[in-house]
Amino acid sequence: MSITIKTAEQIEKMRIAGKLAASVLEMIEPHVNVGVSTGYLDQLCHDFIVNDLKAIPAPLNYNDFPKSICTSINNVVCHGIPGEKKLKKGDIINIDITVIKDGFHGDTSKMFITGKPGVKATRICDVARECLLTGIKQVKPGVKLGEIGKAIGLYANSKNCSVVRDYCGHGIGQGFHEMPQVLHYDDGRIKNSPVLEPGMTFTIEPMINLGGYEVVTSSLDGWTVTTKDRSLSAQWEHTILITETGYEVLTLREGELII
């Protein structure tokens, strides 16, 4: 499959799906507190997506993923499975939401810190958010896709953090994970990467580690990805539309600024 260029009608559906995904993160924010289990957060999001938004939680049963959202705490990089585990003081948690509405996907995630934020926790969450913003700001027609990852990698390294290489952003639309792969580092092949065109939709979702870039996937559940050196990891994700003049963030939350 090649990169799909969305029609005006499809873009309108992507806008709706993106807005709904963002609204789930807004809904869950006041519930992300010390003592709350990730399974409870999953239940709240699932019920909100199904009953209020009349949408589908895309992760549920996706490649046999067992829950409706991903919850990734501290040294967990991504794909954490919600369960009994309760949030502790100073934890950092990524909540990753993907909804399907009218056949189209909206995919977004953000970090939360519970209790009093520690210095390292604040640092990795801030650097990862800045990485996302740096990537978004590269987006406009005519630019090579690989420039996004190059800018993110340079920023992360300037802050002495590392970029996870084993997972990337992705085209999105009627498929959850479409072409192209959106790298968050420079693989030395920018020239070979596609040129951005209006109507493309993809995610940018850098996973940034306080230590080394290497990650390990749990052999127990087959999903949970952790940093090899157990260092903290943070991730922020938006679904982006390439417009005639630049970009539109389809999963922008109320009051959120891209500056």
Ligand code: MF3
């Ligand atoms: N939402 C994740 C992403 O940003 C994918 C999660 S796949 C799942 O691409 F199966 F773990 F849910």
Ligand code: CO
């Ligand atoms: Co994604």
Ligand code: CO
């Ligand atoms: Co996601």
